[in-house]
Amino acid sequence: MTTQQQATPSGGAEWQQRPERSSLFMLRLMTWLSLRLGRGASRVVLYAIAAYFLAFAPTARRMSRDYLRRVLQLPAPAAVGWRHLFRHFLCFASVIHDRIYLLNGRFELFDIRVHNQDLIDKVVADGQGVFLLGAHLGSFEVLRAIGRQQPGLRVAMAMFEENARKINAALGAINPEAQQDIVALGHIDSMIQVHELLGQGTVVGMLGDRSLGQDDTRAFDFLGDPAELPLGPFRMAAILRRPVLFMTGLYRGGNRYDIHFEALADFSKVPPRGRTLAVQAAMARYAALLAYYCRSAPYNWFNFFDFWRAPVPRPSRSPEKIQPTP
Numbered sequence: 001m002t003t004q005q006q007a008t009p010s011g012g013a014e015w016q017q018r019p020e021r022s023s024l025f026m027l028r029l030m031t032w033l034s035l036r037l038g039r040g041a042s043r044v045v046l047y048a049i050a051a052y053f054l055a056f057a058p059t060a061r062r063m064s065r066d067y068l069r070r071v072l073q074l075p076a077p078a079a080v081g082w083r084h085l086f087r088h089f090l091c092f093a094s095v096i097h098d099r100i101y102l103l104n105g106r107f108e109l110f111d112i113r114v115h116n117q118d119l120i121d122k123v124v125a126d127g128q129g130v131f132l133l134g135a136h137l138g139s140f141e142v143l144r145a146i147g148r149q150q151p152g153l154r155v156a157m158a159m160f161e162e163n164a165r166k167i168n169a170a171l172g173a174i175n176p177e178a179q180q181d182i183v184a185l186g187h188i189d190s191m192i193q194v195h196e197l198l199g200q201g202t203v204v205g206m207l208g209d210r211s212l213g214q215d216d217t218r219a220f221d222f223l224g225d226p227a228e229l230p231l232g233p234f235r236m237a238a239i240l241r242r243p244v245l246f247m248t249g250l251y252r253g254g255n256r257y258d259i260h261f262e263a264l265a266d267f268s269k270v271p272p273r274g275r276t277l278a279v280q281a282a283m284a285r286y287a288a289l290l291a292y293y294c295r296s297a298p299y300n301w302f303n304f305f306d307f308w309r310a311p312v313p314r315p316s317r318s319p320e321k322i323q324p325t326p
Helices: 024-037 044-056 058-071 082-103 117-126 143-149 161-174 190-199 232-239 272-296
Strands: 111-115 130-134 155-160 181-185 203-207 217-222 225-230 243-251 256-266
Touching: 024 082, 024 161, 044 058, 044 082, 058 082, 082 143, 082 161, 082 243, 111 117, 117 243, 117 256, 130 232, 143 256, 155 161, 155 190, 181 190, 190 203, 190 232, 203 232, 217 272, 225 272, 232 243, 232 272, 243 272, 256 272
Parallel strands: 111 256, 130 203, 130 243, 155 181, 155 203
Antiparallel strands: 217 225, 243 256
16 A cells, blocks of 8 residues: 555645744754753743643644544543643643753753663664664654763664754754764665665664655554554665664653663564565554553654544555554
């Protein structure tokens, strides 16, 4: 099954068409204030940001209500009260705010607990490049805290060019010295760059929960209904014959984050003829892990668009239906 996820008339994904609500100037201002006032004092403004989204972002509010109804297992979106919505937006604002301190190396401000650290320790010890597959769930920046404890850990991100441009601009606004190795996907030599980084023992991070609207997707059960997941990250890992780890950094309130690693797939042992089934199994496990950790930290989900919108049907292909189990 090949579908177009969240496609818009302009050809891009729905989340790409959303105008940015923050400017680089405001990001620099927030960074300056946060670093000078301290984390505790500067967090006061987060309540105003959450209230702003609650009052003036109807689409985000609707998508938050739809997600929370599913993850909290409520009978209808109307059952999701304002308190739940405010808490969701406040969690989002908190994680973005903490990014300022994480990118500036202020790890002492946080209580960061790592689960299944032996998985990433083995990667560093073996010098074996692997894919680290995350999502817009919690914080990916907390991985930098592990980098401080593991001097040999080098992380690069693979993402599409427009995303890479925005990330580089945001990093420059928060801390020009906090550079991130980024491979822009969609170019002829993108796969070669990723292959070279993996050969150097680099951990290549990707986010597996959003597509660009033009790329292939597959439907998997996620919180009770089918959701389209992009095939690209899993296909790349299979072609390059590399192991894949699932990673999420969940914000637990206060100054605490829990980093979780899970073994997702090992394509280094899969023959070419078995790739299709192996990719489907890896995507099913990814969807199941995503749902599991969403239920573990329900307000950490930061995909504020219609994640479950039905894809455009294609009569030439029959849809697949794979039910993952956690």
